Amino acid sequence: MLSPANPLAPDWLVVPDDANDLAEGVWPASAARDADGTLILSGIRSTTLTQKYGTPLLVLDEDEVRLRARALRAAFDAAAAExxxxxxxxxxxxxxxxxxxxxxxxxxxxxxxxxxxxxxxxxxxxxxxxxxxxxxxxxxxxxxxxxxxxxxxxxxxxxxxxxxxxxxxxxxxxxxxxxxxxxxxxxxxxxxxxxxxxxxxxxxxxxxxxxxxxxxxxxxxxxxxxxxxxxxxxxxxxxxxxxxxxxxxxxxxxxxxxxxxxxxxxxxxxxxxxxxxxxxxxxxxxxxxxxxxxxxxxxxxxxxxxxxxxxxxxxGRAIVGTAGVTLYEVGTTKDVTVESGAARLYVSVDGGMSDNARPALYGAQYSARLASRAGVGEALLTRVVGKHCESGDIVVDHEYLPGDVTPGDLLAVPATGAYCASLASNYNHVPRPPVIAVRGGKATVIVRGESIDDLLARDAGVHAEDISEGAQ
Structure with missing residues (x-):
């Protein structure tokens, strides 16, 4: 342990020995870090993915989906045959x-x-x-x-x-x-x-x-x-x-x-x-x-x-949930101290409840890790929040991240394969992100992301003739 737990942290959250580690079972089996500390998914650096497709970005590991589907089918076939x-x-x-x-x-x-x-x-x-x-x-x-x-x-x-x-x-x-x-x-x-x-x-x-x-x-x-x-x-x-x-x-x-x-x-x-x-x-x-x-x-x-x-x-989610990792870019960070003197670091990312409504809907808990590098310094209690105009726009409620997290870093949130893209919205007129499948070092767009033009195309008034004079 690096230090006693922050009193603002829930009892279940443990201060990690290494705030860069990838907890087994939470991440796809292909998730790893390269020599520079960059998160790799199915052989592809997360920075390579975001440079090409932008952020937020939902990355889905095809092999993880297939492995879990196969395992479930085999387990129930075997149990039924018994x-x-x-x-x-x-x-x-x-x-x-x-x-x-x-x-x-x-x-x-x-x-x-x-x-x-x-x-x-x-x-x-x-x-x-x-x-x-x-x-x-x-x-x-x-x-x-x-x-x-x-x-x-x-x-x-x-x-x-x-x-x-x-x-x-x-x-x-x-x-x-x-x-x-x-x-x-x-x-x-x-x-x-x-x-x-x-x-x-x-x-x-x-x-x-x-x-x-x-x-x-x-x-x-x-x-x-x-x-x-x-x-x-x-x-x-x-x-x-x-x-x-x-x-x-x-x-x-x-x-x-x-x-x-x-x-x-x-x-x-x-x-x-x-x-x-x-x-x-x-x-x-x-x-x-x-x-x-x-x-x-x-x-x-x-x-x-x-x-x-x-x-x-x-x-349900047992097939596709763990296969998904969402990549965000950090926009701002902010230290917040409460009356007791305890402090929490707020890390704002360029997505939020529009691409993952589950924390706002029913308090779902998630994990997070720096993805573009390995962090250094003491692990700090962090709340990862989105960019929407809601105080409940929380992506990860409780997490310990390296204390040097800074604007421009990539942040990865695992276990987002289920119900995140399905529940995604255009709240605050934010376009929905693309979904990218990765397998064997290759990335493929399986759901195209939206653009501002896509949002405007649905607004019937954008290209309508000005009828204000005729209405007078």
Whole structure:
């Protein structure tokens, strides 16, 4: 330790022995420093990337995405085979979706889930087979459902009685049969932020267990709908197996009851597996998660004397989150001292809540490191903030950085592959940054960045004729 912790620092934040180190598990496996201390991603210096593409810049390590997709698929295949069933793994489009990423995960054997028409069209544009797509959402419009049925989406996860009737009308009109699952609320409260927990009773997703049986009965009355199973999702950024075991037990009670009225071939237990954003995060190994969850299902089925259904899982950020690193340029630094005499260094960068809304939305914690060089001097408690006109525009709430951080430095924030680009906005009319894929020393633009001209092009008044005189 270099010095006692700053009293403004949270208890979990440790003063590092080296404020330039790259914590294992937080960064992509390819992340390293060269002899000059510059951060390297997949063999490319971060300074080389920012000189070509500018900042802010989201860099996505393709090999990291593929490795994690492969590992998840292998782990659930192996766990399912142990219990004489099969497993399907879905990539969560909402985490981050573009045609390149969709192709990567499909090539690694994954299916894709979407929750809007836009996400569906991106998946289709990438060449994803419609039958391998799952369509989520609590408020799918009639036009979205019509499009899903038209292209042959593999499974629509129904979320309300109204949606069932919409699908009944669409399939009757088009003479199609659509496979559907029913999303249920298991009542298991995941240990995560309230905004990330999706199985407590008082929220917008799914049917409470007592109502789900009626929903299934109605689906079975409709000739154009094929009921294929139950879906449950307890939340996101979840560590451990306990919540999934309890949720599986509750959902299997309904699953077993439904067998009396017909087949229930599938069970989707969601996912939302956690990743490390800081060095103190300790996500459960994928093989342990897969083995534990599938074993829980098998035990529950054996206790009820029913066969183990085909299983499906939605790992969420666990595939793409760690693959992303956002590069910023430091603009200003400022020492701030509070009444107690404790001080914090504020480091302002050229992005912020427009490219990463998660800290502002629900207090998400991140890490940061200098990327353009190795820093020197005592590690200082730092808050990395953005350029937006909001006091809550925080990029990294608590971090220790080298005391010589200065304007012009590059700063790297890891674990930004999930939900950052997806949630990006033009707040304060800031253009959204590009997304660059790196692999084997080569960089490729996979999502073009926006320019000021792009922003102005959407403003209908920029090139409109001056009609003020005629309006008088």
């Amino acid at each position: 219990h004489d069933t099969t497993a399907r793994v879905y990539y969560a489009g909402k985490a981050f979706l573009c045609t390149a990423v969709a192709r990567w995960v499909v090539e690694e054997g994954l299916s894709v889930d979407v929750c809007t028409r836009g996400e569906l069209e991106v998946a289709l544009a990438a060449g994803v087979t419609p039958s391998s797509i799952g369509f989520h959402g609590n408020n799918k419009s009639v036009s979205e459902l019509e499009r899903a049925v038209e292209v042959g989406v593999g499974t629509i996860i129904v979320d309300s009685a109204i949606e069932i009737e919409r699908l009944a009308a669409i399939t009757a009109r088009t003479d199609r049969v659509q496979r559907v699952m029913v999303r249920v609320i298991s009542g298991v409260h995941a240990e995560t932020h309230d905004f990330l927990a999706t199985a407590h009773e008082d929220q917008k997703f799914g049917f409470p267990l007592p109502d789900a049986e009626k929903a299934v009965a109605r689906i079975r009355e409709i000739s154009g709908l094929e009921f294929v199973g139950l879906h449950c999702h307890i939340g996101s950024q979840i560590f451990g197996v306990a919540g999934f075991r309890e949720s599986a037990s509750r959902v299997l009670e309904l699953h077993a009851a439904l067998l009396a009225g017909g087949t229930v071939p599938q069970l989707n237990l969601g996912g939302g597996f956690g990743i490390a954003y800081t060095r103190v995060d300790d996500p459960t190994p994928i093989a342990e998660l897969a083995a534990g969850i599938v074993a829980a299902v098998a035990e529950g089925c054996a206790a009820r004397g029913i066969p183990v259904p085909a299983l499906a899982f939605e790992p």
